[in-house]
Amino acid sequence: PDIYLNGQFLRPEEGKISVMDRGFLFGDGVYEVIPCYAGRLFRLEHHLQRLDSSLHAIHMTNPLSTAEWQAILQRLIQQLPGTDQSVYLQITRGSTGKRDHAIPKEIQPTLFAMTQPAIYPDEASLTNGVKAITLQDNRWHRCNIKAITLLANVLLRSEAMDHGASEAILIRDGQAVEGATSNIFIVKKQRIITPPKSEHLLPGITRDLVLELAGQQGMPFEESAISEQALNEADEIWLTSSSKEVMAVVELNGQRVGNGKPGPIYSQIANHYQAYKNLLRKG
Ligand code: PMP
Numbered sequence: 001p002d003i004y005l006n007g008q009f010l011r012p013e014e015g016k017i018s019v020m021d022r023g024f025l026f027g028d029g030v031y032e033v034i035p036c037y038a039g040r041l042f043r044l045e046h047h048l049q050r051l052d053s054s055l056h057a058i059h060m061t062n063p064l065s066t067a068e069w070q071a072i073l074q075r076l077i078q079q080l081p082g083t084d085q086s087v088y089l090q091i092t093r094g095s096t097g098k099r100d101h102a103i104p105k106e107i108q109p110t111l112f113a114m115t116q117p118a119i120y121p122d123e124a125s126l127t128n129g130v131k132a133i134t135l136q137d138n139r140w141h142r143c144n145i146k147a148i149t150l151l152a153n154v155l156l157r158s159e160a161m162d163h164g165a166s167e168a169i170l171i172r173d174g175q176a177v178e179g180a181t182s183n184i185f186i187v188k189k190q191r192i193i194t195p196p197k198s199e200h201l202l203p204g205i206t207r208d209l210v211l212e213l214a215g216q217q218g219m220p221f222e223e224s225a226i227s228e229q230a231l232n233e234a235d236e237i238w239l240t241s242s243s244k245e246v247m248a249v250v251e252l253n254g255q256r257v258g259n260g261k262p263g264p265i266y267s268q269i270a271n272h273y274q275a276y277k278n279l280l281r282k283g
Contacts, residue, residue: 001079004072004113023092027149030054035242036085038281046205054146076115084118121244129250129262130166137170156180176231183207187236187265192221206240213272236263246270
């Protein structure tokens with residue numbers, strides 16, 4: 001499919017940006033990944049709101065209105081009509097033709113968006129769960145910004161993969177904060193717990209939806225810190241993200257979580273999540 005770049009729809013190979021773009025030189029930009037089910041964008045307003053807060057945090061303003069973004073993204077996804085897709089959009093600060101850290105006053109941002117066929121969480125991972133390891137969180141203190149600067153996450157995720165795990169759960173000051181590419185939940189004595197929003201984690205759209213669904217279903221939940229010990233002693237551990245959806249961790253650092261199978265509360269929430277998705281599919 002065509003991509004969107006600075007006001008134009010182009011073949012991917014026609015999309016060119018300057019080597020002086022601050023996104024390329026400094027990783028000076030932010031992004032969003034928006035799932036699209038049966039040709040319908042999932043929680044678009046939430047994603048655009050988070051985009052605005054990321055932009056605000058890096059002293060930028062959204063160059064486009066919600067309606068303008070909607071029009072661009074609709075045109076992209078209509079290339080693969082009625083299908084499940086993953087939409088990516090990125091805004092970098094742009095280029096002044098110079099490499100200088102200081103934020104320039106006059107600069108035009110670079111706007112980029114594309115769509116790809118959805119990469120599903122595989123059926124086996126959803127039904128059987130996945131393995132995770134814990135790693136020290138060595139990222140910065142602005143993890144609530146969805147910055148394109150993902151080197152730390154790339155290295156952490158890669159270290160997890162080297163250990164045969166599909167995700168790294170990150171520990172900062174003795175607390176489990178989130179995954180390298182996902183948010184975390186635990187269940188203890190039937191109670192769903194996820195860390196509160198802070199500068200140490202990305203406010204996940206899937207995380208918020210899971211809390212919303214838990215609330216609607218009258219499932220007890222709280223937003224509070226999860227110590228490393230609480231993580232190790234959890235009855236259930238879940239990961240959430242737009243691409244993972246809700247996934248159970250059944251093995252942590254080589255130890256079984258609960259009885260080594262996705263737990264009963266997981267099954268409930270995963271069903272509610274699928275039901276919510278299916279509602280959207282039907283429009
Ligand atoms: N935390 C991190 C570090 C992430 O990269 C992601 C998404 N890839 C998430 C959490 C989950 O966010 P969302 O549910 O909006 O996909």
